[in-house]
Each structure stands twice: as structure tokens, then as C-alpha cells.
Amino acid sequence: MSLATDNKLIKWIDYRLPIFSMAQHSLIDYPTPKNLNYWWNFGSLAGICLVIQIVTGIVLAMHYTPHVDLAFNSVEHIMRDVNYGWLIRYVHANGASMFFVVVYIHIFRGLYFGSYQAPREILWFLGVVILLLMIATAFMGYVLPWGQMSFWGATVITNLFSAFPLVGEPIVTWLWGGFAVDNALLNRFFSLHYLLPFVLVGVVMLHLVALHQHGSNNPLGIDRQGPQDSIPFHPYYTVKDMVGLAVFLLVFALFVFYAPNLLGHADNYIPANPLVTPAHIVPEWYFLPFYAILRAVPDKLGGVLLMFAAIGILLLLPWLDTSKVRSARFRPVYKWFFWVLVADCVILLVAGGKPPEGFWLIMSRVATAYYFIHFIVLLPFIGWFETPLPQPTSITQAVLKPAQEKA
């Protein structure tokens, strides 16, 4: 663990402020299971997304004006007059979508391989906190251009709090800083949209501390038996993460350069107008599953509570899953229900984009019910009754066996 350098200056600094040993400990020597597959790329990708959003966001903030009369045109000023402003804004806008794609895959990776099980419960909780912060940040960011969807999205979502009895109305007035969605709200959303990403950075740090305490889970879901099951993070996983990063940037670039408005909504190129309601108020695609749950319930308060519960239930996951086996590879029954849950979330996503009537309203109700049944009913029962497949005794044994059979 000692510092692998003879550089006197680095040693002098490190003796007083051990940043170099820390980097060596957590980024270079850090022992990592040797069998991580490419689904394990999405954690580092999410971190990179956060950095991209912060860097582009800081530059955008240099040119943006958070005022109801000026915000919309200041965004267009960025698009037209600022050098490469169009690039920075499209990276930031599509970057939000990419961030959510990456984080959703990262979450489902955890669900499949049982990464929330002991001793990684707190690591998982911190992940849920990160998701909540991301949702809040993305929502407020979408309000800033002050287009029609910005305005009406902010109106619909802040109004949700009015569903709470007695305190509801005062809460909404307090959130708005007035009696309508107006300049006070735009200003505070800008302030918070700038603040929360740095809070995110803090929680991400804690997420990493919790991760490094017991190290990464792995596709087999079994604990490492000794040093033979691990390899140093660098160069093995640095290079593997870079392969993933390059492919991710390719997909990202396709959106930014060739379909920058595909994931957005045309209505947001119309300046906000409190007197004209758009025909269909829909949030960005990454909120559609939650929007579907919200609208699946005929009662407003019920819908709001269920929507929050959809994320809250993830906090109970380590105890709702009664299985002794982590990885779905050795869980023949759970494996199928995992994919049903994925399909269920896709149905919710599509349903959230449709007007809440007829077929899609029924679908969103069925899918909402199934979502909660999966966690509250199916998970405990599958854990109790499923007979897991035999697990390998060690990672090395599992990694070497197929290789020897080939040879």
C-alpha cells in the first residue's frame, strides 16, 4: 500500500496530505473481483455523466438569465450567439437523458445481481438518495428554459403538494414564493438546480466510500475467498471502463449531433404562456413511469403517495428479498420475474406518455399494481420457495473452469 514513487515532492506532500496514497489505494491498487462484466460499467459512466452535466451547466449558467421575461430568449441567445453555445446546450439537455439511461441500467444491474443484499444495504440506500436528488435536479432544470412545457410541468408538479390535507395549499404557496408559478419560482429553481448537483457529488462520494468498504458485488454474487479472486482496479478496470465510455459517448454523440430534439418536446420551443394550456402536458421520458403511476390512481393524494412509494419501496428491498443467493444467475425463478419487472417498467413508461384514458389507463393501473406486487409479494415468496442452483465455490474456480474446458 506504500506509494509507488520515488518523486521527492510527491512523497513530501503525501506525508503531510495523503492524497496520493488515497488515489493509489482507491483507484489503482483497489482490489476488484476479476469477473465483472460490462454491466458494471454503468457506475463509472453515471459519475462521468454527473461531471459532464456540471461542466456544461456551469458554462450555460454564465449566459443564462433566470427571469420570466428573459429566460427563454437567453437560452436562444446561447443557441445563436454564444460560441458553440448550441453544442453546450444540446450536450446538457441530452446529457440529462443519458444520465437517466445510465442510472436506470445501473439500478437494474443491482436488482439482477442482488447488489443491495448484505453487506451493501447502505450503499444501496445512498443510491436511492442519488436517484431522488437526480429527479429533483432534472425536474428543476427542465423548468429553466421557461417554455410551455417548463411552465406547465412546474405548475402540475408543484400542485401535487396541494393534495395533502390542511398543509397542502400553504406548502404550494411556500414553494411558489407567491400565488402563482412566476418569477420567484424560476429564481429559486435556478438556485437549487445549481446547488443540488454539488450535493449529488457529496452523496456520490459517500456511495463510493460504502462501495469500497466491501468492494464491488460481481456477476456470481459470491464473496471473494482471497487475493486470487481479485485484480487491481488499474489497469484492468480503468481500461474496461474506458471501452464502455467510448461506446457510451458514441450513442451520446448520435443524439447530440443528429437528433438533439428527439427526446425533448416541441412545445418547449414556445415561450411560457400562463393563459394557454398545452393539449398534453407530459414530463420528459425519464419521468413517464412515475407519471403513469401518479395518474393510475383516481385519487390525487393516493397518486402522489404511490408515486413516492414507488421509489421509497426500494429502501425496503434488502429485507423484502428473502433469498440467500445474490445473483439471478443461480435463481431460476427470480430471473424470470426480473425481466417481467423490466417489461412492467417499460409499459409504465409508454403508458405515462399517453393520455390517461381507455386502454392505456387500464394498462397503467395493471402495471402499477404489478410493480408493487413484485416487491411486496413476489420477492419474499420467491426467496422462500425457490431452490437456487448450486453456486461455484470461488470466483477463480468459476472463471477458470470454462477456460480449461475450452483448452
Place this chain on the structure above:
Amino acid sequence: MMTRVWFTAAAAATMLALAAPAFAAGDEIVLPKQKWSFSAPFGTFDRGELQRGFQVYKEVCAACHAMKLVAYRSLRDIGFSEAEVKAIAAANEVTDGPNDDGEMFQRPAAPFDRFKSPFANDKAARAANGGSLPPDLSLMAKAREHGPDYLKALMIGYEKPPAGMKVPDGQYYNKYFPGHLIAMPAPLGQEGQVGYEDGTKATIEQMSHDVTAFMMWAAEPKLEARHRMGIGVIGFLLLLTGLLIALKRRIWANVH
């Protein structure tokens, strides 16, 4: 393994991309699909088309519709010379000031000015248009689903209303407008309404196509730069991906 993972990721991204337009509200209006020079990944604007489109905008649309976000100077980008841009701008009088005497004054517009609006304010625009506000066209091509296809369809979609449909005074029937009743009379009513200087025949089809292309340029003036940069970025990333895969295989060779 890796290929499978990335294939799944790519498939998911594609699904997402395909699903996005499907979220648009259901309306049974089917827009005719048009060919646009700018829509393909390597697409560019056709300068002649844009200049003709500008002429249609200037002579027809600009009578009622503002285009507040576009500056005269940006007309350089669609092929007008500096002198031409100055002349186009100077044909408009704008209010400036106050001067040293505290008075507002009129002056000819300069290239740095934004397009002069036809009305002093929204109220004046409504008063002159039977209560309806002609929307600003700066971003119109991006502010509607399938913007360019929709805008062109709208300009040629004026028809006799179906039997039994009552069209109120000051409204017109348009088969592509949501709800079909629009306050804008057919803007391009007859062939040759605009006298093209390059000899192109000014059919209604041609004029609507040209002015739509112009509106797309006005809404997305950096489209060509974006397409061009995309080629370089994606080419670079493909190369980088290939090199990194090779490097990764080499580094991992002694692990398996």
C-alpha cells in the same frame, strides 16, 4: 459477452428513440412526408432555397408574423453579401434612443438589429388580426411536432370545409391544422405571388417548400455546423473505441 451487452444497450437506445415521437398526442391528421435537404445526417441547407424562402417570408409572412430572434447579420449565413444584408436591413425603420436630448428617434435598421416586427406589440397585432395573435416564426419549425412537414402541409392545406361544417367568420378550414379552424387565411393563394429573381417558377408548392426551409434555418441556424462536427466526433470515437478494445484485450490477455 461485451458485444451482447452493447447490442442490448444500443437496442434499448433505439427503442427509446423510436418511442419518443409516439408519445405525441394522438390526432388522426396524417402529414405528407416531404424531402428536406437538411434532414439527413449529412444534410445541409440549400442556399438558393433559403434565399427564395426569405423572399417569401419578407413579402408575405412578415406582413403579420414577427421573427424577433433572427438578426439581419445572420442573413450572411444564407449567402447574402455584406452589402445586400445592409440594404435588406436599411429598408426597415427602427426606433432607437433616447439620444442626448432624451428623445427617441427613428433610424434605418442595421445588420446587428433583429428582424423588425410588423406590430408594435401583441395587442396591436391582435387588433389588426381580428383578435388573433400571429405567432412569432423564429422557432416555429421546432415548436411543432414534425415541424417542417407540418408547416408546409399547413400552407397548402386550405380546402373547402366538409359538408355540414360551419366555418365562423374570420376562420378558415385547413385540413392539417389541429381542430381544422385556423384564423390565418391561406397565405400563399396563387402561383407567382412572389417574383423569384433566380427564375424558379413560384408555384404554391415551391413557395411553401422554400419558406418552410427558411423557417427551419431560422429555428436551427447552426444545423450545418452541428452535422459537420458530428462526422468528426463520431469518426474519432469509432477509432478510439477500436483502439481501446484492442488495448483492453491486450491488458486482459493474462487474466483469463
